[in-house]
Amino acid sequence: MPPCPGYGRNEAAPRPDGTAVAPYRAANAVGCGGSERVTTPTIEVDDLGRDFGGFRAVDGLSFAVPAGTVFGFLGPNGSGKTTTIRLLLGLLEPSRGRATVFGHDSRLGADEIRRRSGALLEHPGLYERLTAEENLDFFGRAWRLSERERLERGQELLRHLGLWERRRERVGAWSRGQRQKLAIARVLLHRPELIFLDEPTAGLDPVASASLRHDIAALAGREGRTVFLTTHNLAEAEQLCGLVGVIRRGRLLALGHPDELRARAGGPRAEIVARGLDAAMLARVRDRPEVATAELRDGRLLLDLRAGADVAAIVALLVGGGAAVEEVRRGAATLEEAFLGLMKETR
Amino acid sequence: MIGDVWTVMRKEWKELLNQGSSRLGTFAGLFFTVAVLGVALPLFNGRAWAEGASGGGGGGAYGTIGVIFAVLPMVADAFAGERERRTLETLLASRLSDRAILFGKVGAIVAVGWGLILLTRFAGLVALNLVLDGAAILPGGGWWAATGGALLLCLYLVGVGVLVSLRAPTVKQASQAMFFAAFGPLLLVILLSVLAFVVARLLPAAITGPVGDAVEAGGWIPLVILAGLATLLVPVAPLLLAMRRFRRARLLLD
Numbered sequence: 144m145p146p147c148p149g150y151g152r153n154e155a156a157p158r159p160d161g162t163a164v165a166p167y168r169a170a171n172a173v174g175c176g177g178s179e180r181v182t183t184p185t186i187e188v189d190d191l192g193r194d195f196g197g198f199r200a201v202d203g204l205s206f207a208v209p210a211g212t213v214f215g216f217l218g219p220n221g222s223g224k225t226t227t228i229r230l231l232l233g234l235l236e237p238s239r240g241r242a243t244v245f246g247h248d249s250r251l252g253a254d255e256i257r258r259r260s261g262a263l264l265e266h267p268g269l270y271e272r273l274t275a276e277e278n279l280d281f282f283g284r285a286w287r288l289s290e291r292e293r294l295e296r297g298q299e300l301l302r303h304l305g306l307w308e309r310r311r312e313r314v315g316a317w318s319r320g321q322r323q324k325l326a327i328a329r330v331l332l333h334r335p336e337l338i339f340l341d342e343p344t345a346g347l348d349p350v351a352s353a354s355l356r357h358d359i360a361a362l363a364g365r366e367g368r369t370v371f372l373t374t375h376n377l378a379e380a381e382q383l384c385g386l387v388g389v390i391r392r393g394r395l396l397a398l399g400h401p402d403e404l405r406a407r408a409g410g411p412r413a414e415i416v417a418r419g420l421d422a423a424m425l426a427r428v429r430d431r432p433e434v435a436t437a438e439l440r441d442g443r444l445l446l447d448l449r450a451g452a453d454v455a456a457i458v459a460l461l462v463g464g465g466a467a468v469e470e471v472r473r474g475a476a477t478l479e480e481a482f483l484g485l486m487k488e489t490r
Numbered sequence: 491m492i493g494d495v496w497t498v499m500r501k502e503w504k505e506l507l508n509q510g511s512s513r514l515g516t517f518a519g520l521f522f523t524v525a526v527l528g529v530a531l532p533l534f535n536g537r538a539w540a541e542g543a544s545g546g547g548g549g550g551a552y553g554t555i556g557v558i559f560a561v562l563p564m565v566a567d568a569f570a571g572e573r574e575r576r577t578l579e580t581l582l583a584s585r586l587s588d589r590a591i592l593f594g595k596v597g598a599i600v601a602v603g604w605g606l607i608l609l610t611r612f613a614g615l616v617a618l619n620l621v622l623d624g625a626a627i628l629p630g631g632g633w634w635a636a637t638g639g640a641l642l643l644c645l646y647l648v649g650v651g652v653l654v655s656l657r658a659p660t661v662k663q664a665s666q667a668m669f670f671a672a673f674g675p676l677l678l679v680i681l682l683s684v685l686a687f688v689v690a691r692l693l694p695a696a697i698t699g700p701v702g703d704a705v706e707a708g709g710w711i712p713l714v715i716l717a718g719l720a721t722l723l724v725p726v727a728p729l730l731l732a733m734r735r736f737r738r739a740r741l742l743l744d
Contacts, residue, residue: 229742232583236739253738258585268580270501272508281504284497285584313508329580 183246185210185337185369186231190240192393193226200226202393203240208386210336211367213359215374215384215401217482223393224373225265228339231371232257244337258286261335263343267326271315275306275325278314279332286333293332300328304351319346327355331362338362339371344379352379359383381405381478389485396485401478408481410435413454415444416470417461424464428457494586498594499601506564506602523560523606524613532614533621540615541630558640558647561603562668563661565651568595569741570664582738592736596648596729603644611637642725647672649728656735675724 184207193201201223208214216224229235231242233253242249244256269278276297283293301307304324314322323346330338340359344352360383362368374380380387381401389397389404397404420439428437428444433452438445446457458468476484510516532539572578581591611633618627629637650672651664658664690698 229579234579234582234738234742254585254587257583260583262580262583264579264583266576266579268577268583270505270577271575272505273501277504281497281501282584284500285494285586287493287585333585 183210184208185212185245186214186371187243188227188231188240189242191227191230191237191242192239193223193230193235194238200393201230201237204390204393204395205240206388206395206398208369208371210369211363212385213363213370213372213383215372215380215387216390217374217377217380217387218390219486222390224390225341226393227390228262228264228341228371228373232260232262232339256337259335260337260339261330261333262339262341263326263330264339264341267322269314269322269326269329272313274313275301275310275328278325279329282329283332288333296332296334297328300331304328320348320351323347324351327358334366335368337369337371341373342375343372344374344376356383377477377479377482387478389482391486391489396489397481404481404485405476405478408476408484409447410450410475411448411452412474412476413446413448413452413457414470414472414474415446415458415461415468416442417444417466417468418442419466420444420461424461424466427460427464431457431460433457491587491590494590495594495597498586498591499598502564502595502598503602506598520606524610528610528613529617532618537618537622537627540618540627540633542632558603558643560606561599561644562647562651563665564599564602565648566655566658566661566664566668568599568652569655570658570661571655573658573741574660579742582741588736588738589733592652592733596652596732599648599651600641600644603648604641607637607640607644639721642721644725646725646728649725649732653728653732653735656732656741 186206186208188204188206191201191204192199204223204227216227218224226235230237231244231249233249233256236250245252245259247253247255249256270281273281279297279301280293283297288296298307301310304327306321306324306328309317309321314325317325323343327340327343330340343359344355347355356379359370359372363370363385370383372380372384384401387397387399387401387404388395397407420442422439425437425439425444428434428446433449434457435447435449437447444461446454448454454471454473458471461468507513507516510519569578572581586594615627615629651668654667654671655664658667
């Protein structure tokens with residue numbers, strides 16, 4: 144079985160005591176040729192569609208999300224991401240096709256789906272006249288947690304998110320970021336098996352965003368929970384997701400591991416910083432068979448390479464031509480570039 | 491199910507208590523309501539407020555209507571308010587069943603509305619007994635009937651209000667629609683009653699005579715039963731309709 148390359152940081156989230164945790168391979172089953180553990184999909188969507196009058200918000204979506212995966216659902220505003228989440232939670236009925244979550248049809252078994260899920264939707268969904276404690280108490284009761292569970296879990300989450308000192312304040316007076324944190328606490332309160340997070344880091348400061356990313360990685364990596372994440376932060380998706388779907392105008396444009404999507408956007412790349420680079424040297428580099436494109440910009444040589452390219456040979460060519468090489472960086476297309484490429488293709 | 495209904499009711503009450511800038515303000519409002527409708531009005535009307543056949547007469551009616559108007563904003567807020575404040579979707583995405591959400595909201599509002607009516611009416615009895623001399627003042631049949639009627643009125647208004655609130659995008663729109671939806675039929679009933687009275691007066695004795703004879707002979711009993719059933723059905727009908735129309739998949743409007 145081929146090894147699965149680069150699964151992001153959810154692969155081995157550290158425990159609080161600093162020790163590493165074994166990678167959770169199931170998350171990486173899709174798009175990398177197999178996994179150590181075969182899991183049944185938590186979400187299965189087949190030709191799912193939803194119309195609002197004459198407007199087709201979701202159009203023939205088909206995909207599956209294995210259990211324990213962080214699934215990144217990416218797309219521009221109004222592309223159908225939130226509508227898809229609503230369909231999966233049974234908050235909207237599909238116009239066509241079907242969605243099953245935990246094996247339950249979203250039309251018929253939505254109560255069971257919601258019982259096992261937690262959702263942070265477009266808005267924090269908090270009661271602003273209530274305090275943080277009262278909000279968590281209400282949702283804890285809604286999920287039938289015992290009083291002890293509500294208190295202990297509420298305290299644990301509020302402390303973890305740095306909200307403990309403000310627990311008796313009405314949420315209405317809080318900043319957007321603090322409300323977002325409390326909404327995340329609400330989602331995690333009952334330890335759902337499936338977590339929908341619609342733009343979870345929106346409004347959070349960089350420290351809180353990083354902390355949340357770590358938590359999301361740990362939820363999937365350590366606890367085996369499935370996370371359905373929509374985000375405009377593609378670096379975040381690249382870092383967290385074992386599987387990514389790109390949607391536009393309700394249609395799924397691409398589905399796969401972030402590495403696969405990046406590979407589709409182009410082959411390996413290299414950036415060489417050197418003194419003494421000139422047009423003649425650039426022409427000789429362009430003649431190399433492993434170089435697809437070469438560009439000279441601000442003393443940097445930017446190369447798009449073909450698969451299996453030997454950068455050392457190019458560096459030797461430059462040195463031989465009299466250039467003083469200071470730095471060589473290898474890389475590949477980012478998920479952002481892959482995403483933008485997809486958007487451009489379908490414009 | 492009962493536990494879930496109770497969960498929603500508790501949440502509604504907490505939101506109501508925290509409505510103003512402080513709970514003190516909420517309790518001051520409650521105190522003012524009881525002072526005016528539960529003490530001043532009964533004392534103004536005297537003994538007849540409790541013992542009269544009309545169940546407190548004008549004073550009792552004012553008290554009930556006053557409380558109803560205090561509760562109407564709560565009804566309009568039931569779903570339209572959650573929608574406006576962007577909490578409805580999260581509530582619907584929770585584990586709570588449709589029935590628990592609906593009954594919890596209805597139960598919370600009816601409990602507050604009718605609870606306030608009970609509070610003002612019993613406060614009136616206490617005030618009358620403390621202030622007026624003479625024999626103890628006990629509530630008559632009319633008083634009890636008016637108190638029970640207030641519950642039915644509460645149920646009716648809450649049912650209509652929830653029905654309207656289910657589809658209204660904002661509280662303001664829900665309030666406006668509710669006014670027409672709730673009071674329209676009531677006004678119609680009053681108008682029809684007046685019309686019937688006038689027509690009865692204008693009709694020749696040859697037609698009204700046999701009806702009057704039948705009523706005097708005891709034929710009014712089926713009419714009373716029919717009226718009683720209608721009285722019970724009218725408040726329950728909007729609630730039944732609201733139950734039928736409460737479907738998660740149709741509540742998100744955008």
